[in-house]
Amino acid sequence: MPSNDEGWLDAEAGPVVRPYALTRGRTRHSGEAFDLVATVTATQTRIADPGGLGPEHFSVMQLAQVPTTVVEIASDVDLPLGVVRILLADLRELGLVMIQAPVPMKAHQVDRETLREVLHGLRGL
Amino acid sequence: MAYGGYEANSGTAARRHRAIKILLAGGFGVGKTTLVGAVSEIRPLRTEEPLTESSKDIDSTAGVERKTTTTVAMDFGRITLREDLVLYLFGTPGQERFWFMWDELALGALGAVVLADTRRLADCFPAIDYFERRDIPFIIALNVFDGARRYSVEDVRVALDLDPNLPIIMCDARSRESAKEVLITLIEHVLYVTDTPVAHK
Numbered sequence A: 001m002p003s004n005d006e007g008w009l010d011a012e013a014g015p016v017v018r019p020y021a022l023t024r025g026r027t028r029h030s031g032e033a034f035d036l037v038a039t040v041t042a043t044q045t046r047i048a049d050p051g052g053l054g055p056e057h058f059s060v061m062q063l064a065q066v067p068t069t070v071v072e073i074a075s076d077v078d079l080p081l082g083v084v085r086i087l088l089a090d091l092r093e094l095g096l097v098m099i100q101a102p103v104p105m106k107a108h109q110v111d112r113e114t115l116r117e118v119l120h121g122l123r124g125l
Numbered sequence B: 001m002a003y004g005g006y007e008a009n010s011g012t013a014a015r016r017h018r019a020i021k022i023l024l025a026g027g028f029g030v031g032k033t034t035l036v037g038a039v040s041e042i043r044p045l046r047t048e049e050p051l052t053e054s055s056k057d058i059d060s061t062a063g064v065e066r067k068t069t070t071t072v073a074m075d076f077g078r079i080t081l082r083e084d085l086v087l088y089l090f091g092t093p094g095q096e097r098f099w100f101m102w103d104e105l106a107l108g109a110l111g112a113v114v115l116a117d118t119r120r121l122a123d124c125f126p127a128i129d130y131f132e133r134r135d136i137p138f139i140i141a142l143n144v145f146d147g148a149r150r151y152s153v154e155d156v157r158v159a160l161d162l163d164p165n166l167p168i169i170m171c172d173a174r175s176r177e178s179a180k181e182v183l184i185t186l187i188e189h190v191l192y193v194t195d196t197p198v199a200h201k
Helices: A055-061 A070-077 A083-094 A110-124 B032-041 B095-108 B119-133 B151-158 B178-195
Strands: A041-043 A098-102 B018-025 B045-054 B067-082 B085-091 B111-116 B136-142 B168-171
Touching: A041 A055, A041 B032, A055 A070, A055 A083, A070 A083, A070 B045, A070 B067, A083 A098, A083 B045, A110 B085, A110 B178, B018 B095, B018 B119, B018 B178, B032 B085, B032 B111, B032 B136, B032 B178, B085 B168, B095 B111, B095 B119, B111 B178, B119 B136, B119 B151, B136 B151, B136 B178, B151 B168, B168 B178
Parallel strands: B018 B085, B018 B111, B111 B136, B136 B168
Antiparallel strands: A041 A098, B045 B067, B067 B085
């Protein structure tokens, strides 16, 4: 049983800052939507003019120094996907990251060669 | 890796990252996260989305109309098959009411695995319906829990009213080999389905 003087701000209590406060209340970003597995790549190693950017933007930039997917960034920075998308859109607008959509791989679009490659890869694991 | 050349090379689509998305669906507690963990090269990552929704009859606190905040979690794993060919495995949120999350996941998914527990077979009906309606190829993997009564694959096929060509396999979600076999079966099925252009339901 939790007592009054301990543990009321543990992970179970949720974040101290409401997640969408980081995005100044925005729940949608400008620009086109990007896929969960779109690749994010930082175009710069540092942010020259931090302007209105917060520490979370920096964390995202850090992770994107090597090409990383949107969903992996969300998991690593431990922020909701919706929030991460807005942070990414901010960075993209400033030209600090590039977001590249994956090649579409729906069942009826994907070529057989790729499917065989996948099979081969799985068998070799 | 020459990522610096990305912008200049944007015209060469062949160099783009090919991401295969596979969904893993099934009832709550059926072993989705376990299966993701068994094959993923990274420990299953988890991403969450807080939701504010008006509570309808769900979570019914007897007539109390209020807003509730819930978190939808989604597990995912990654398997790098080649430098430019990566398979992402998404464990879908188990509760039915979070299915709107699936629509985003299902977008561009190559196929799906419906993980089922023979003791609670009905739990996977909604997932089967979902993939059938969206024409997403899927297979059924029966997670054989210790001590669970084993039904024959054909019993399960009849119980689920499934097409005779739809693969149903037994698996052990904890085993890497078994999880690999599940994925291989799915990809073979996708090859089969895309090879037969006649209407697949």
